[in-house]
Structures are given as structure tokens and as C-alpha cells.
Amino acid sequence: MRNEKFDRVAFYLLLGAFFFTPISAYIVIPLLIFSLVFFLLSRKTFSLNFLDKAQFALLGTVILSSIFAVDKIHSFYAGTAFVAYILAYFLAKGLFDSNRRLESLVKVLGILVLTVSIIGIFQYFTKFSLVIKDIPIVAPMNKNGRIASICYNTLILASLLGFSIPILIAFFIKGENRIFFGVSVSAGLLTFFFTFGRGPTIGLVSALFLFFLLIRKRVVAVIILFISIVIVLSIEPLRMRFLQTFNCDNDFSRIIAFHAGIKMLKDNSILTGVGIHNFYLLFEKYALPGHTRGPHYIHNMYLNFLVDAGIIGILALMTVFITTIEWIRKKYRRIKDSSSKEWILAGLFGSFSGLLIHNLVDNTIYVMGLGILFWMCMGIVSSINPHS
Numbered sequence: 001m002r003n004e005k006f007d008r009v010a011f012y013l014l015l016g017a018f019f020f021t022p023i024s025a026y027i028v029i030p031l032l033i034f035s036l037v038f039f040l041l042s043r044k045t046f047s048l049n050f051l052d053k054a055q056f057a058l059l060g061t062v063i064l065s066s067i068f069a070v071d072k073i074h075s076f077y078a079g080t081a082f083v084a085y086i087l088a089y090f091l092a093k094g095l096f097d098s099n100r101r102l103e104s105l106v107k108v109l110g111i112l113v114l115t116v117s118i119i120g121i122f123q124y125f126t127k128f129s130l131v132i133k134d135i136p137i138v139a140p141m142n143k144n145g146r147i148a149s150i151c152y153n154t155l156i157l158a159s160l161l162g163f164s165i166p167i168l169i170a171f172f173i174k175g176e177n178r179i180f181f182g183v184s185v186s187a188g189l190l191t192f193f194f195t196f197g198r199g200p201t202i203g204l205v206s207a208l209f210l211f212f213l214l215i216r217k218r219v220v221a222v223i224i225l226f227i228s229i230v231i232v233l234s235i236e237p238l239r240m241r242f243l244q245t246f247n248c249d250n251d252f253s254r255i256i257a258f259h260a261g262i263k264m265l266k267d268n269s270i271l272t273g274v275g276i277h278n279f280y281l282l283f284e285k286y287a288l289p290g291h292t293r294g295p296h297y298i299h300n301m302y303l304n305f306l307v308d309a310g311i312i313g314i315l316a317l318m319t320v321f322i323t324t325i326e327w328i329r330k331k332y333r334r335i336k337d338s339s340s341k342e343w344i345l346a347g348l349f350g351s352f353s354g355l356l357i358h359n360l361v362d363n364t365i366y367v368m369g370l371g372i373l374f375w376m377c378m379g380i381v382s383s384i385n386p387h388s
Contacts, residue, residue: 003042010038011095014376017088018105019112021373022151022160028372029084035091044094051323051382052093055086055375058316062276065309069275070268070282078277081368085375092379099340102380106171106344110184113164116157117187120149124194145237147194158200159364161192162354163373165204166211167347173215174343196237199299199361201228207354214332214349254299260286261298261307273310277366297366301359304366324378325352334386341384348377 017031062079069075096105119138122128124147129140139148151157165188172181192204205228212221232238261279263286268274274282280296298304306314328349335342355374358364365371 003044006038006042007044007095010035010042010091011101013038014091014095015105015108018373018376019108021369021376022112022116022156023369025084025368025372028369032084032087032091032372035095036087039091039094046094046383049382051320051327051378052090054316054320054323055089055378058082058313058320059086061272061309061313061316065272065275065313068269068272070278071275074281075275075278081366081371082276084368085371088372089375089379089382092376093383094379096376096380097383102340102344103176105380106167106340107177107180109164110168110171110181113161113168113184113188116149116151116160117184117191120147120157120191120194121187123147123149144196144241146196147191149191154195154197155200155362155364156367156370158192158195158197159203159358159362159367159370160373161188161195162200162204162207162358163351163370164188165192166207166350166354167344169208169211170343170347170350171340174338174340193231193235193238196241198241199358201232201238202361203354203358205354206357207350210353211346211350214329215346256288257283257298258300258303259288261303265307269310271310271312273306273308273313276308279304279307297363299362301363301365304363320378321352321356324381325349325356327381328352331381331384331386341386344380345384348381351377 013031013035017028017035020027020031059082062082063076066072066075066079096102123138123141124145127141128138129136130138131140136148136152138150139152141147142154146154147157148154149157151160165185168181168185168188172178172185192200205225208224209221212218212224232242260283264274264279264282267286277297279298298307302314302318305317309317328345332342332345332349335345352374355364365374
């Protein structure tokens with residue numbers, strides 16, 4: 001009985017960490033640590049599978065990259081983010097292990113989406129912002145009128161919604177609490193629209209298209225694709241954002257980041273890279289003359305991680321993601337009971353597929369809160385046994 005109480009406390013602490021992932025890592029990390037303490041006290045155990053071992057292999061490549069990094073101290077410091085990711089992964093695997101707990105998790109996700117959406121919609125129409133001692137509680141809108149709500153910046157807000165909406169739609173289709181999930185999805189979509197994001201839009205449209213293909217609703221998938229194209233072409237702020245993609249002057253910072261990253265890779269170890277987050281430190285040295293003030297990362301997760309962690313790092317990262325998506329697909333096919341496990345797998349298939357497509361033009365795994373969210377969801381995939 002005592003072990004069950006510790007397990008329950010660990011679960012609620014992890015739910016709290018899940019809620020704050022896009023809001024503040026300073027809140028999430030202590031909650032993860034306390035959740036770990038109570039999880040260990042509960043003496044709960046589980047066996048390791050291939051995906052679990054792949055996580056350790058990924059962490060190993062981060063450590064190896066840091067050992068051979070240009071700036072070793074900075075690389076080890078930045079690499080601790082992956083320790084947090086893998087901690088979140090194993091806690092989620094051990095604690096989000098039943099239909100009832102998954103239902104609680106998705107309700108918390110719906111509350112999170114509603115919270116950021118209500119604040120975001122209010123912000124869009126009132127231009128409201130709240131900054132306390134230089135800390136943005138509700139980040140100011142940028143010059144293009146893009147909202148951030150309580151998620152620090154627009155990219156984090158859009159990425160959160162793009163990853164969450166397929167899961168919420170899955171539970172809306174499941175049929176329970178339809179009003180709650182319907183309102184959450186509607187508010188989330190409206191807020192997502194007000195972010196006017198290019199990469200996140202490509203990711204979300206891809207996620208929904210693939211989600212409906214998975215659940216064998218091909219007509220709906222095609223309709224969503226068609227409607228999305230019409231919206232992008234019809235709504236001026238969104239259309240202009242996409243047209244800027246073909247204007248080198250507007251996206252020059254992305255171009256010079258790509259150029260600098262490739263040069264770094266050529267000059268340093270292709271096996272272990274320059275070190276985690278060392279791209280930012282070395283950018284000035286490799287940037288084009290007169291353009292030394294650049295981004296903190298390359299707007300492509302694959303190239304950025306290849307530069308930072310080398311070939312062994314990107315292979316480990318892709319093994320983790322590809323295994324996750326393939327396991328989702330296989331486990332979904334084996335579950336036929338319309339349970340919460342089946343529907344969260346369907347939603348996560350869309351979410352992770354959209355994430356990988358979105359990150360062709362962004363690098364959201366380097367946002368610590370989002371990374372913890374993604375790895376928690378990987379832990380859920382690992383925990384689900386289609387035969388139980």
C-alpha cells in the first residue's frame with residue numbers, strides 16, 4: 001500500500017511537469033526530480049526494450065561529442081538537457097502505464113492547450129503582454145503581430161499546438177468528453193492560426209494528413225490537405241509568410257546558418273561533431289563576412305545535430321525517432337479495443353510524423369521544455385503493451 005502511494009505522488013508530480021513543459025523549464029526540472037524520488041521509493045521496476053536502450057545510446061553519443069567538443073564545458077552543460085529528456089522518458093514509461101492514467105494525461109494536455117489558447121487569443125485582440133523584471137510572463141507580440149501567449153516565443157507556442165492537436169483530435173473521435181476535447185481543439189487551431197508559422201503549419205498539416213490516413217479516413221485526409229492549401233493561399237499574413245521563404249533577403253540568416261554549419265562540419269570531426277550547442281559559440285568564426293550576428297541554431301534539426309554530435313549522434317537520434325514512429329504504427333495495428341492506448345498511439349503517430357517534417361526547417365528539440373514533452377511521449381510509446 002505504501003508503494004502505491006509513492007507511485008501515485010510520482011504520477012501527479014509528473015503530470016505537473018508535463019503541464020509546464022512549454023511554459024518554464026525552471027518549474028519542470030524540480031518536478032521531474034521530485035517525481036523521480038517518489039518513483040524510486042515506490043520500488044516500481046520495468047524491463048528494458050530496444051527503444052529504452054536506444055535512449056542510452058543517444059545519451060552516450062552526447063557524452064562522446066562533449067568529450068571531443070571544441071568547448072567541452074559548454075557542451076557538457078548543454079548536453080544535460082538530454083539527461084532531462086531521458087529522465088522524462090523513463091518516468092513516463094513507468095508512470096503513464098494504464099488507460100486511466102493516459103486519459104488523465106490527455107485531459108491535462110487539453111487544459112494546457114485551452115490555457116495557452118485563451119491567453120493567446122486575448123493577446124491577439126488586445127496586444128496584451130506581461131513582463132516582470134525582464135522576464136516575459138506573456139511575451140510581447142512581435143512586429144508581424146504573431147502571438148506567443150505564455151510560451152516565451154511564437155515558435156514554442158506553435159510547436160506545442162502542432163504536436164498536441166492530433167492527440168486531442170484522436171480523443172475527440174474516441175467519443176468521450178467530446179465537448180471538452182472539441183473546445184480544446186477549436187481553441188488550439190484558432191490560436192495556432194494566429195502564430196502565422198510556416199514550419200509549424202507544414203508540420204501540423206502533415207501530422208493531420210498522416211493521422212487520418214492511419215485511421216483509414218482517406219477522404220478526410222485529402223480534404224484537410226485541400227483546405228489547408230486554400231487557407232494558406234487566401235489569408236494574407238500566412239500567405240506572405242510562406243512567400244518570404246523564396247526571398248533570400250528575408251531568410252538570409254537561415255542561409256548563412258546553413259553555410260556556417262557545413263563549414264564547421266568540414267573543419268572538425270565528422271564522427272563526433274563540434275560539441276552540443278557549440279554551433280552557437282563557433283558561428284562568428286564561420287559566418288559570412290559582415291554577417292556574424294546569427295541564430296543560436298541551424299533551422300534544420302538534422303543538420304544541426306549532425307554538426308553538433310557528428311555522424312554517430314545523428315544516427316542515434318534518428319534511430320530513436322524512427323523506432324518510435326514504427327513502434328507506434330505496429331502497436332496501433334495490434335490494438336483493436338478502442339481503448340485510450342489505441343487512440344493515443346494514433347494521435348502520437350501524427351504528432352511525431354509532423355514533428356520530423358516540421359524540423360526540416362526548425363530545431364525544436366533544442367527547446368528544453370518541448371524536448372521534455374517529446375521524450376515523455378516517447379516513454380508512453382515504450383510503455384504500451386498491445387497485448388495487455
